[in-house]
Amino acid sequence: MAKKVIVKKGEVLQRSGEMNTKVFHVQSGLLRSYCLDYKGKEHIFMFAPEGWTIADAIPAEQPSDLYIEALEDSEVIILPKDVERENHNTATLLRRLYVLQKRVIMLMSSPAIERYEHFIETYPDVAQRVSQKMIASYLGITPEALSKVKNARRK
Amino acid sequence: MAKKVIVKKGEVLQRSGEMNTKVFHVQSGLLRSYCLDYKGKEHIFMFAPEGWTIADAIPAEQPSDLYIEALEDSEVIILPKDVERENHNTATLLRRLYVLQKRVIMLMSSPAIERYEHFIETYPDVAQRVSQKMIASYLGITPEALSKVKNARRK
DNA sequence: TGCATTTCTTAATCTAGGTTATTGGAGAAT
DNA sequence: ATTCTCCAATAACCTAGATTAAGAAATGCA
Numbered sequence: 001m002a003k004k005v006i007v008k009k010g011e012v013l014q015r016s017g018e019m020n021t022k023v024f025h026v027q028s029g030l031l032r033s034y035c036l037d038y039k040g041k042e043h044i045f046m047f048a049p050e051g052w053t054i055a056d057a058i059p060a061e062q063p064s065d066l067y068i069e070a071l072e073d074s075e076v077i078i079l080p081k082d083v084e085r086e087n088h089n090t091a092t093l094l095r096r097l098y099v100l101q102k103r104v105i106m107l108m109s110s111p112a113i114e115r116y117e118h119f120i121e122t123y124p125d126v127a128q129r130v131s132q133k134m135i136a137s138y139l140g141i142t143p144e145a146l147s148k149v150k151n152a153r154r155k
Numbered sequence: 156m157a158k159k160v161i162v163k164k165g166e167v168l169q170r171s172g173e174m175n176t177k178v179f180h181v182q183s184g185l186l187r188s189y190c191l192d193y194k195g196k197e198h199i200f201m202f203a204p205e206g207w208t209i210a211d212a213i214p215a216e217q218p219s220d221l222y223i224e225a226l227e228d229s230e231v232i233i234l235p236k237d238v239e240r241e242n243h244n245t246a247t248l249l250r251r252l253y254v255l256q257k258r259v260i261m262l263m264s265s266p267a268i269e270r271y272e273h274f275i276e277t278y279p280d281v282a283q284r285v286s287q288k289m290i291a292s293y294l295g296i297t298p299e300a301l302s303k304v305k306n307a308r309r310k
Numbered sequence: 311t312g313c314a315t316t317t318c319t320t321a322a323t324c325t326a327g328g329t330t331a332t333t334g335g336a337g338a339a340t
Numbered sequence: 341a342t343t344c345t346c347c348a349a350t351a352a353c354c355t356a357g358a359t360t361a362a363g364a365a366a367t368g369c370a
Contacts, residue, residue: 058253065260093245097212097252098212098213101200104200104259108198110192110193112326132349142329144330148349148350297358297359298317
């Protein structure tokens, strides 16, 4: 049913277009999920450090929208989605819902610099472990814009 | 426990800053949830037509981030959040999660015109019933930009 | 019915962030 | 060491969408 795998930095656990019948629970290390836009540019949807669960929320019958990839060597528990659905407790789902609501609100109503500061405050640990490029991609801007915006802040 | 209320167009059911211990289920009519940014500008988070449920996903102990308001005269069932938590079935939560995932991806990786077309296709009914201003606010752009972008499309 | 408010559109200007290009490091592989 | 690749930062320019303003059509209300 559930199995444990060890993945190396850079390994892709799931690709866009593949069937997405799996849920990934991170025991150690760091994963990310991301999509590609029509220009082939990556947009990070979510980071998953130790203790987090990551999956494409699209119904299991449909092919995945997201890639899931290891940003560090990681130990990952892979669960089939149907099992996850039965076991999943409501509190966890409500928490994920809240995180996404916050994300939508930030994307719509805050400029890049505020999204950056909010990210640093909310995920100080992740911010330490990933490149500026990854942070920019999560914030929805380019690395160049992030560099500019940080620079402008310290006047 | 649950109670039914009739609200008139324009009535506000919940305000940002208030305790958000309630969940609203729409029997008829149309509600929206929105937030205000630092400039006082509104950003629509979600529309809820007949059959939909709307609430602030923030934990019930914290004050609401969102306003909830009737866009049409509506019949609404109001449930306390704790009851909702017990009863809520996983399938419904997973569906809400998927809608939000899609929304984040659209906001990050598609230009305004594509977000507009996606909205029209996905919610043709809602698109018919609300003003251009409301659609623009949901898409994360100004009414002026929406007007421009639609115009550009029909060349 | 008449007046006022709101909605939609167009247009001129402005700006946050994108694009492209260049440079200087910091590892990793040979 | 020396190349190769990736990363971060900077700068010059470009563009999508914001802002401001104004007018026309639709809607609400007295």
